[in-house]
Amino acid sequence: MAEHGNSHGNAMDYAEHEKTYNLFIGMVKWGTISVVAIVVLMAIFLV
Template sequence: MADHGLAQGGHPAMDYAEHERTYRAFVSFAKWGTGAVIVVLILMAIFLL
């Protein structure tokens, strides 16, 4: 990655712990949301065809 002159730990003004929590929540929501859509599509295929 490009070196922008920042220390190895990143920029001190960034809350990296909160960033990680937000990213993990987004990934979890995406997984569960995808699963829910798949279940709805399966149910639609069963009951509407």
């Protein structure tokens, strides 16, 4: 049967988590700005 050890692995690397979170937030921010800019340009030039 499977072993049921109580090892939890390494401690969490908070610096790496924070770096990943900041990258994610930055990408969401710039992605949203890009989509809004595209929609505004479409409204100006296609309507």
